[in-house]
Amino acid sequence: xxxxxxxxxxxxxxxxxxxxxxxxxxxxxxxxxxxxxxxxxxxxxxxxxxxxxxxxxxxxxxxxxxxxxxxxxxxxxxxxxxxxxxxxxxxxxxxxxxxxxxxxxxxxxxxxxxxxxxxxxxxxxxxxxxxxxxxxxxxxxxxxxxxxxxxxxxxxxxxxxxxxxxxxxxxxxxxxxxxxxxxxxxxxxxxxxxxxxxxxxxxxxxxxxxxxxxxxxxxxxxxxxxxxxxxxxxxxxxxxxxxxxxxxxxxxxxxxxxxxxxxxxxxxxxxxxxxxxxxxxxxxxxxxxxxxxxxxxxxxxxxxxxxxxxxxxxxxxxxxxxxxxxxxxxxxxxxxxxxxxxxxxxxxxxxxxxxxxxxxxxxxxxxxxxxxxxxxxxxxxxxxxxxxxxxxxxxxxxxxxxxxxxxxxxxxxxxxxxxxxxxxxxxxxxxxxxxxxxxxxxxxxxxxxxxxxxxxxxxxxxxxxxxxxxxxxxxxxxxxxxxxxxxxxxxxxxxxxxx
Numbered sequence: 326x327x328x329x330x331x332x333x334x335x336x337x338x339x340x341x342x343x344x345x346x347x348x349x350x351x352x353x354x355x356x357x358x359x360x361x362x363x364x365x366x367x368x369x370x371x372x373x374x375x376x377x378x379x380x381x382x383x384x385x386x387x388x389x390x391x392x393x394x395x396x397x398x399x400x401x402x403x404x405x406x407x408x409x410x411x412x413x414x415x416x417x418x419x420x421x422x423x424x425x426x427x428x429x430x431x432x433x434x435x436x437x438x439x440x441x442x443x444x445x446x447x448x449x450x451x452x453x454x455x456x457x458x459x460x461x462x463x464x465x466x467x468x469x470x471x472x473x474x475x476x477x478x479x480x481x482x483x484x485x486x487x488x489x490x491x492x493x494x495x496x497x498x499x500x501x502x503x504x505x506x507x508x509x510x511x512x513x514x515x516x517x518x519x520x521x522x523x524x525x526x527x528x529x530x531x532x533x534x535x536x537x538x539x540x541x542x543x544x545x546x547x548x549x550x551x552x553x554x555x556x557x558x559x560x561x562x563x564x565x566x567x568x569x570x571x572x573x574x575x576x577x578x579x580x581x582x583x584x585x586x587x588x589x590x591x592x593x594x595x596x597x598x599x600x601x602x603x604x605x606x607x608x609x610x611x612x613x614x615x616x617x618x619x620x621x622x623x624x625x626x627x628x629x630x631x632x633x634x635x636x637x638x639x640x641x642x643x644x645x646x647x648x649x650x651x652x653x654x655x656x657x658x659x660x661x662x663x664x665x666x667x668x669x670x671x672x673x674x675x676x677x678x679x680x681x682x683x684x685x686x687x688x689x690x691x692x693x694x695x696x697x698x699x700x701x702x703x704x705x706x707x708x709x710x711x712x713x714x715x716x717x718x719x720x721x722x723x724x725x726x727x728x729x730x731x732x733x734x735x736x737x738x739x740x741x742x743x744x745x746x747x748x749x750x751x752x753x754x755x756x757x758x759x760x761x762x763x764x765x766x767x768x769x770x771x772x773x774x775x776x777x778x779x780x781x782x783x784x785x786x787x788x789x790x791x792x793x794x795x796x797x798x799x800x801x802x803x804x805x806x807x808x809x810x811x812x813x814x815x816x817x818x819x820x821x822x823x824x
Contacts, residue, residue: 530548
């Protein structure tokens with residue numbers, strides 16, 4: 326294997342693509358012009374163009390659940406009709422926008438918001454709140470946003486120690502309103518409100534819900550006009566654009582939430598309309614496919630050189646691995662490729678963590694380097710620090726691509742480690758929305774070329790089923806023997822915990 330990318334000067338000429346003022350540079354992917362043409366030809370044979378059209382047209386592309394995947398409608402600020410089974414969904418979406426804006430205008434004197442959700446109900450809004458907190462001069466509206474996801478009461482205790490009960494609002498987010506972790510945490514927060522002296526009426530005024538199961542939310546005690554709906558055609562990991570993203574509007578104002586939607590909508594229009602050869606979600610998908618075919622890669626890293634995006638890899642892990650972590654295709658047949666393991670953290674911190682493996686390990690791990698042109702601080706040293714940050718980003722990509730020869734084997738860098746550079750003009754609500762939509766559309770494109778359904782997640786259910794008899798056995802506290810529901814190893818572990 327060569328220690329330098331082949332025909333780098335030629336590929337560099339073909340490597341730069343842009344959309345929504347974001348630039349993608351694939352020069353270090355080491356993919357020749359002929360190989361790119363083969364990849365685009367494969368995408369067309371895989372009917373990727375038809376898949377994209379069907380995705381936006383509301384076709385039931387989630388075949389296993391007989392549903393569309395219409396999260397793009399949630400950010401369709403043009404309000405152009407989006408027809409699902411003969412009915413335009415945009416009036417219902419627009420009404421939710423109106424209600425979110427109205428709620429933002431009503432919340433005065435709120436000190437704390439406890440957002441209770443898990444998985445897709447948590448990652449998206451948490452990422453957005455964390456990222457936008459770094460935007461210089463952004464107004465936080467004087468409230469603290471707390472995210473409660475884990476069933477571990479350590480997280481619950483930390484939040485309740487800080488929140489002020491009489492000026493706290495609680496947003497319970499669950500598509501089904503039956504998610505165990507969410508409902509248990511919600512009950513615990515309600516108990517805290519009662520123990521803190523809040524009356525039944527005050528508690529009712531404090532509770533809000535975002536769900537597709539309105540009756541269950543009402544049965545829990547949430548007033549009807551405090552319930553924000555979303556729909557079964559919205560997957561949890563694609564739901565931040567719905568009322569699941571309510572914390573963004575509450576924390577930073579409805580205009581910021583609109584800008585977030587606008588960036589995603591702009592990326593959707595690019596994905597929908599650009600030819601494959603200019604379509605950056607498609608190009609990123611095909612580059613990863615090429616590395617699977619060439620290097621049999623099992624993992625890839627997303628490294629944002631922006632501290633504001635430290636949560637981005639965690640969000641991306643769910644998006645990619647829950648969407649495309651499948652071993653069979655849409656027809657139930659074994660697949661050749663599916664989602665690699667996704668990991669990452671903010672650069673340049675990551676360089677002092679696992680970059681040793683990326684440079685000199687035995688596996689090839691492609692990287693998406695994500696950089697922002699403008700610093701996210703107005704400190705006097707911001708420009709000097711940002712130059713060092715960007716120089717590290719570019720240097721790491723160069724070192725991975727070219728490698729280094731040396732007489733001492735310990736000093737040899739193999740090179741030929743592929744990477745993308747994704748460059749954002751700045752990081753604000755608009756470009757954050759565009760970034761997330763870019764990766765959503767890239768994930769969907771990968772699913773299409775792998776012939777995988779990216780919009781179901783049957784693999785997350787089995788463990789939940791097995792947990793029920795185990796929880797009962799832990800509650801009973803009596804010795805357990807192996808049975809149809811609990812194997813011998815688990816029985817021994819239950820007995821250890823109960824001892």
